[in-house]
Amino acid sequence: MSIIRYEQTQGKSLGFYALIAGLGAFILAALAGVYYMEHNGHHVTGMSNRIVWGLPHVFALFLIVAASGALNVASIASVFQKKIYKPLSRLSGLVALALLAGGLMVLVLDLGRPDRLIVAMTEYNFNSIFAWNIILYNGFFAIVAVYLWMMFERRMNKYSRTVGVAAFTWRLILTTGTGSIFGFLVARQAYDAVMMAPMFVIMSFAFGLAFFILILMASYKWTERQLGDAIVNRLSNLLGVFVAAVLYFVAVYHVGNLYLVENSGVENFILVDGGIYTQLFWYGQIILGSLVPLALLYSPATRGNRTMLGLASVLIIVGGLVQLYVIIIGGQAYPMELFPGKEILEGYGGIAAYTPTLAELMLGLGGIAVSLIAVTYLVKFLPFLPESLADDVADPHHKG
Amino acid sequence: MSRLLIVFLSVMLSSVVAQADHHIPNLGEKATEFKDEGKEAHKRDGMSHAASLILQRKMHPELLSHKRDKTLRQGVRGGVVQLSKCVECHTSVDKDGEFIPVNAPDQFCSTCHKKVGTSLDCFSCHRTTPAEEM
Amino acid sequence: MKELNRRDFIKTTTATTAGVATIASGITLTTYAALPKESNPVTNEKRWGMLIDTNKLTESNIDDMVNACQEEHGWGNETHSTGDQQAGWIKKIKVKDKATERISNLALMCQHCEEPPCVDVCPTNASMKREDGIVLVDKHLCIGCRYCMMACPYDARSFVHESLTNQKTHMPRGKGTVEACTMCVHKVDKGEAPACVASVSSDAVIFGDLYDPTSKINQTLKKVQSTQIRADLNLNTGVRYSGI
Numbered sequence: 001m002s003i004i005r006y007e008q009t010q011g012k013s014l015g016f017y018a019l020i021a022g023l024g025a026f027i028l029a030a031l032a033g034v035y036y037m038e039h040n041g042h043h044v045t046g047m048s049n050r051i052v053w054g055l056p057h058v059f060a061l062f063l064i065v066a067a068s069g070a071l072n073v074a075s076i077a078s079v080f081q082k083k084i085y086k087p088l089s090r091l092s093g094l095v096a097l098a099l100l101a102g103g104l105m106v107l108v109l110d111l112g113r114p115d116r117l118i119v120a121m122t123e124y125n126f127n128s129i130f131a132w133n134i135i136l137y138n139g140f141f142a143i144v145a146v147y148l149w150m151m152f153e154r155r156m157n158k159y160s161r162t163v164g165v166a167a168f169t170w171r172l173i174l175t176t177g178t179g180s181i182f183g184f185l186v187a188r189q190a191y192d193a194v195m196m197a198p199m200f201v202i203m204s205f206a207f208g209l210a211f212f213i214l215i216l217m218a219s220y221k222w223t224e225r226q227l228g229d230a231i232v233n234r235l236s237n238l239l240g241v242f243v244a245a246v247l248y249f250v251a252v253y254h255v256g257n258l259y260l261v262e263n264s265g266v267e268n269f270i271l272v273d274g275g276i277y278t279q280l281f282w283y284g285q286i287i288l289g290s291l292v293p294l295a296l297l298y299s300p301a302t303r304g305n306r307t308m309l310g311l312a313s314v315l316i317i318v319g320g321l322v323q324l325y326v327i328i329i330g331g332q333a334y335p336m337e338l339f340p341g342k343e344i345l346e347g348y349g350g351i352a353a354y355t356p357t358l359a360e361l362m363l364g365l366g367g368i369a370v371s372l373i374a375v376t377y378l379v380k381f382l383p384f385l386p387e388s389l390a391d392d393v394a395d396p397h398h399k400g
Numbered sequence: 401m402s403r404l405l406i407v408f409l410s411v412m413l414s415s416v417v418a419q420a421d422h423h424i425p426n427l428g429e430k431a432t433e434f435k436d437e438g439k440e441a442h443k444r445d446g447m448s449h450a451a452s453l454i455l456q457r458k459m460h461p462e463l464l465s466h467k468r469d470k471t472l473r474q475g476v477r478g479g480v481v482q483l484s485k486c487v488e489c490h491t492s493v494d495k496d497g498e499f500i501p502v503n504a505p506d507q508f509c510s511t512c513h514k515k516v517g518t519s520l521d522c523f524s525c526h527r528t529t530p531a532e533e534m
Numbered sequence: 535m536k537e538l539n540r541r542d543f544i545k546t547t548t549a550t551t552a553g554v555a556t557i558a559s560g561i562t563l564t565t566y567a568a569l570p571k572e573s574n575p576v577t578n579e580k581r582w583g584m585l586i587d588t589n590k591l592t593e594s595n596i597d598d599m600v601n602a603c604q605e606e607h608g609w610g611n612e613t614h615s616t617g618d619q620q621a622g623w624i625k626k627i628k629v630k631d632k633a634t635e636r637i638s639n640l641a642l643m644c645q646h647c648e649e650p651p652c653v654d655v656c657p658t659n660a661s662m663k664r665e666d667g668i669v670l671v672d673k674h675l676c677i678g679c680r681y682c683m684m685a686c687p688y689d690a691r692s693f694v695h696e697s698l699t700n701q702k703t704h705m706p707r708g709k710g711t712v713e714a715c716t717m718c719v720h721k722v723d724k725g726e727a728p729a730c731v732a733s734v735s736s737d738a739v740i741f742g743d744l745y746d747p748t749s750k751i752n753q754t755l756k757k758v759q760s761t762q763i764r765a766d767l768n769l770n771t772g773v774r775y776s777g778i
Contacts, residue, residue: 470572470575474575477723478573525673525711
């Protein structure tokens with residue numbers, strides 16, 4: 001294995017500017033959507049007093065979860081000492097920061113009073129899992145920034161493993177915290193489960209890696225750098241394992257819930273007769289987002305094919321968004337059990353309606369665009385990407 | 401550099417002018433009456449009326465936010481500092497005898513807040529005119 | 535040696551704090567000439583509560599309660615909000631027992647829990663509980679994250695989905711913040727009963743201090759069988775029901 005040399009991307013091509021312009025257009029559309037929602041109030045969205053968190057939260061939580069997962073590649077190199085992943089560590093840290101920034105932007109801009117964001121920084125309720133998350137998000141930014149510095153600065157390299165372990169620990173806590181936002185809502189049958197926290201951790205592994213693979217392949221293709229099969233195939237295998245793990249957790253979660261009679265109603269709703277939510281669950285999350293990618297990653301016909309890996313990653317991302325949609329919106333749509341043993345005839349109950357609006361969708365997509373534009377710009381200004389990841393450079397066991 | 405200096409100086413100057421400008425164009429209906437009767441509003445013990453007014457002008461955000469926390473969180477009611485009383489005296493009436501919201505352009509609150517460029521967030525929730533029954 | 539219990543401790547500290555505050559305010563801000571007195575802070579010697587007897591409560595009583603609440607606080611005439619976006623501080627609920635088919639009607643609002651989930655989850659301390667047990671939203675601190683609405687087991691809170699004007703003087707309400715039943719705290723502090731309670735002429739709804747052994751609500755609760763909604767959550771609600 002030869003020495004890895006990192007180099008900025010040139011960022012002068014027509015393609016670069018087209019990419020920036022395209023992403024910029026999405027961000028502008030998102031800002032227009034935000035202005036529309038905040039100026040009029042949330043009555044112009046599909047959200048209501050029953051569906052209090054809508055499509056923006058789906059995107060926000062997806063990006064936040066994916067952010068912590070994107071750091072995994074760096075963690076595998078530093079914490080688990082797998083040398084082959086080492087050259088990817090810088091990009092891994094960058095993607096993690098960018099995804100978190102995008103997710104937080106969406107979360108903040110969907111607040112009822114985003115102008116009061118400062119209050120969230122000055123007034124802490126330490127009983128609130130949300131407040132812990134604010135600390136965890138800020139801490140993640142700080143710790144990953146330090147981690148990147150340790151990796152960039154040669155004389156600091158010796159500390160990068162220590163900081164890497166700290167970052168890995170922090171990200172596990174962060175995703176646990178994100179999952180716990182739902183896990184401790186005792187009032188709602190769909191959420192009240194400690195399983196939520198580890199499930200979110202596993203989800204983050206899959207979603208983050210899918211994002212990372214897409215960004216890695218695209219940046220190497222568009223900058224005409226070499227990316228060898230040794231690395232890509234390993235990432236591909238890892239992605240498959242993570243997707244299978246998510247499936248396992250989803251299965252345990254739902255089977256476990258079915259076992260509790262008090263939760264059988266909401267389970268029945270999601271799995272059998274929930275209309276759009278049932279369809280999204282089976283067709284979107286399970287088939288399109290899990291089984292098809294697994295087939296693409298492991299079947300002999302498509303295995304090792306970069307296009308198919310890209311397709312699988314896209315499907316995992318779409319499936320992940322669908323999964324969060326089912327969890328967040330589906331979980332709210334099903335009414336709370338106000339009077340166990342009684343049927344509510346009037347005043348509350350029924351499945352809450354929710355139709356996302358264009359403004360909400362644009363805000364969510366804008367969050368993804370912010371993440372991608374941050375990566376696109378920063379790889380131009382700082383040497384995040386190795387100039388080559390060809391097998392003879394990257395693979396410590398390469399025989400050539 | 402010199403451009404920055406000019407910007408800085410003009411900002412300084414304008415803030416001095418804003419502070420020094422004690423003329424309030426629109427006191428509001430009741431407050432004007434009160435003043436015309438020669439009564440000394442916001443007068444505090446041991447302080448000249450002019451000094452009391454300056455104190456009121458400078459400290460009203462602190463007074464209000466201190467009282468708001470006491471009222472909302474501890475149930476402390478009454479006393480002199482009440483936003484509804486500000487609104488009661490400092491609103492104006494239009495030609496038809498209808499109250500003009502106190503945060504409308506050129507009204508009591510907004511005139512100064514606009515001049516010194518500070519936000520005015522009370523009235524995103526609070527009533528901007530005296531209560532109907534008054 | 536005399537044991538210092540919690541109530542005494544609070545009394546002493548309150549008195550000391552009040553004393554220090556009075557002296558300190560004399561130094562920093564000289565007082566007005568004729569100073570209208572401020573009332574004392576509320577204490578945890580009281581806990582306000584409500585008992586709703588669904589056997590006595592008629593459907594028109596409930597409608598009156600809802601109307602009184604709307605009238606008092608000015609909610610329910612939002613022009614742009616539709617369906618579930620409309621504010622609903624107090625709701626009329628009709629339930630049927632699955633086994634006996636018995637139907638009960640009741641009014642459901644913020645239950646003013648002793649351990650309110652909304653207060654636990656609020657990141658900015660905007661959701662808060664007063665010493666006397668009334669749960670409120672401090673709209674000065676509310677950033678509109680709506681986590682409290684996710685956490686509330688009673689669907690008691692509403693989010694203001696549009697700009698509002700012409701609010702009641704005693705009830706500020708604004709776009710982008712969360713609101714709910716305040717147990718008419720502005721009336722309770724004046725020694726009056728909440729608007730919904732006052733609108734029912736029978737004793738189907740009793741309001742009072744749960745701790746005071748001489749209060750009607752305390753005495754009634756000792757006599758009759760009452761329940762809390764979602765008692766399994768152990769939130770120890772301030773609003774109790776009998777007859778369901």
